[in-house]
Amino acid sequence: MESLVSIFHIDGKLFLAQLINFAIIFFVLYKFAFKPIAKIMQERTTTIEKSLDDAKAVAKKLAETGLEQTRVLNEAKKDALAIVEKANQAAEVNKQKLIEKTKLEVAAIMAGEKVKIAQEKEESLKEMKQEIAGLVILAVGKVIKEKMTDDKDKKLIAEIISR
Template structure:
């Protein structure tokens, strides 16, 4: 073994110093490079996981918001439809009421007009009968004056009166 050590020029003191040197370099690298890098990578991994969770929550909230918006739109459409139907029904009711009122007014006007026409007709008939009676009497007087017969007088007067009575 001594020969191998001399052949390769191995110096134990130098070897131990290099091993200590290597241990110090590994310790320094571990302490100041590997450990912070590991912590940084873990932190980034956690941040990425948290970001993914947040993104998933945001997507869920967005989907929920979209569903809520659709429900609100449906509700608003239903309410608008109900308001329109109510307005149409009220308009139809008012229209029917106005038509009924107009029909009632027209019927009242017709009845009033018929009554007025009937009264005017009765008045005209009374006036016509009075005028006719006067004319008959006047005509009878003239005929009697010309004929002078008393029998004819009585007969004409009774015929005229019976004729007028029948027409009533």
């Protein structure tokens, strides 16, 4: 031990001085470098982790919103289709009703016309019969040169025509 001290010149005072040097280095590094930098590094880690989490949350929310959007859109489309369908049906019903009504009107008109035509025909037939009767009377009068009494005459003509 003695030789160790003398060979390497171990000196209590120098030893102590180096202890103090190290202590200074330790405190200075700890106070001015290590502590603030470690703190900042920790804070940065926390911030970055938080940002990443936030970004993830935002992405998730976006995806959810997209899904919601499609869902709403699909629903709206369905609704629109339903509305159009309903409108079509209503229109169809209205059309049918209109057609029915028109048909009835037309039928009514046609029935009226038929009756009118039949009446006209009858009347014209009657007129024609009378005219023909007149003509026949004239012709027969001329032919037989003899006037018959009105009653006989008429009876005769009626018989001829109805034959």
